[in-house]
Amino acid sequence: MKNAALIGLKETDCKKISEKLNILLANYSVFYQNTRGSHWNIKGEQFFTLHPKFEELYNSLVLKIDEIAERILTLGATPAHNYSHYLQVSTIKESKEVSDGNKSVEIILNAFKVVIDLQRELLDITEKAGDEGTNSQMSDYITEQEKEVWMYNSYLGK
Numbered sequence: 001m002k003n004a005a006l007i008g009l010k011e012t013d014c015k016k017i018s019e020k021l022n023i024l025l026a027n028y029s030v031f032y033q034n035t036r037g038s039h040w041n042i043k044g045e046q047f048f049t050l051h052p053k054f055e056e057l058y059n060s061l062v063l064k065i066d067e068i069a070e071r072i073l074t075l076g077a078t079p080a081h082n083y084s085h086y087l088q089v090s091t092i093k094e095s096k097e098v099s100d101g102n103k104s105v106e107i108i109l110n111a112f113k114v115v116i117d118l119q120r121e122l123l124d125i126t127e128k129a130g131d132e133g134t135n136s137q138m139s140d141y142i143t144e145q146e147k148e149v150w151m152y153n154s155y156l157g158k
Contacts, residue, residue, distance in 0.1 A: 003076035011076075013129035018077030020125060021134070024118045025068045025079055026086035031111040032061040033083075034095040038104035046101035049155075057108065057148070064141060071134055091118075105152050112149050116142055 004011040039054035069079035080086065087094070091114045097103045119138040126135035 003074060009129060009131055014075040017125055017129060017131055017134055018072050018075045020122055021068055021072045022080045023089055025065065026090040027092045027114055027118060028061055028065050028068060029086045030090045030092045030094060031115065032058055032065060034107060035061060037095060037098040041098040042101055042104065043099045044101060050101050071137060102156060105156055109149060109152050112145055116145055
């Protein structure tokens with residue numbers, strides 16, 4: 001946590017935040033791969049609607065994965081990078097049903113719930129620590145994802 005003092009944060013706070021960010025990173029990584037699977041395997045009359053939407057989503061997720069890993073590095077920790085680790089710590093599980101459009105959208109909505117909840121937890125932790133960088137990042141993600149949840153829910157007619 002050698003960066004902590006350089007960026008004006010306590011080492012103990014950086015450690016706690018980095019640990020939570022690594023859990024978020026694991027969840028994003030599984031979310032990403034599930035979305036890729038849905039993009040590749042979607043079938044039926046929803047194909048032309050969902051195929052590009054899933055591609056848009058996984059492109060957004062891969063950017064966030066990189067940003068989260070870089071934030072972990074900024075805080076002086078090491079981002080986890082093994083899928084075996086991701087699968088152990090992720091609340092989001094690998095999806096098996098990836099060809100049904102509505103089921104894929106439900107899986108995506110459940111994944112959004114997990115990452116939004118984790119990001120809200122990080123908002124609390126980072127606010128107390130004075131970590132504006134991580135706090136702002138999480139706030140931006142939540143704002144974007146709440147709109148995505150609304151759109152995917154609307155697609156399902158909810």
